[in-house]
Amino acid sequence: MDILYEIILTRKEEDIEGSYTRYLFEQGIDKICKKVGEESAEVIIASKNGSPREISCEIADLLYHLLVLMAERKIPAQEVYLELAKRLNKTLGL
Numbered sequence: 094m095d096i097l098y099e100i101i102l103t104r105k106e107e108d109i110e111g112s113y114t115r116y117l118f119e120q121g122i123d124k125i126c127k128k129v130g131e132e133s134a135e136v137i138i139a140s141k142n143g144s145p146r147e148i149s150c151e152i153a154d155l156l157y158h159l160l161v162l163m164a165e166r167k168i169p170a171q172e173v174y175l176e177l178a179k180r181l182n183k184t185l186g187l
C-alpha cells in the first residue's frame with residue numbers, strides 16, 4: 094500500500110501517458126469522490142452476491158480510489174495509520 098501511495102503521489106506531479114490516476118487528478122475532487130462512492134457501492138453489492146474473489150477485487154478498487162482521494166487532499170498515509178494505531182492502543186489499554 095505504501096509503494097502504491099507513493100506511485101499515486103508521483104502521478105500528481107508527472108503527466109504519464111495513459112495513466113488512469115493522472116486522469117482522475119485532472120478531473121478533480123468531484124470525479125474522485127464520485128469514484129469512491131461508486132466503488133463503495135460495488136463493494137456492498139459484491140459482498141451480498143459475489144464470490145470471495147469478486148469481493149476482494151472490489152475492495153482493491155475501493156482502496157485504490159481512497160488512496161487517490163487521500164493524495165488529492167494531501168492526507169499522508171501515515172496520518173491514517175496513526176489514527177488507527179491510536180484507536181487500537183486505546184482498546185489495548187496502552
Ligand SMILES: N=c1c2ncn([C@@H]3O[C@H](COP(=O)(O)OP(=O)(O)OP(=O)(O)O)[C@@H](O)[C@H]3O)c2ncn1[C@@H]1O[C@H](COP(=O)(O)O)[C@@H](O)[C@H]1O
Binds near residue numbers: 153
Ligand atoms: N490499483 C490501481 C487501480 N485499480 C483500479 N484502477 C482503475 O480504475 C478504473 C475503474 O474502472 P471503472 O470501470 O470503474 O472506471 P472507467 O469506466 O474505466 O473510468 P471512469 O470514467 O468511470 O472513471 C479502471 O480503469 C482501472 O484500471 C486502477 N488503476 C491504477 N491502479 C494502480 O495505480 C498504478 C498507477 O496506474 P496508472 O496511473 O494508470 O499508471 C498502477 O500500477 C496500479 O498499481
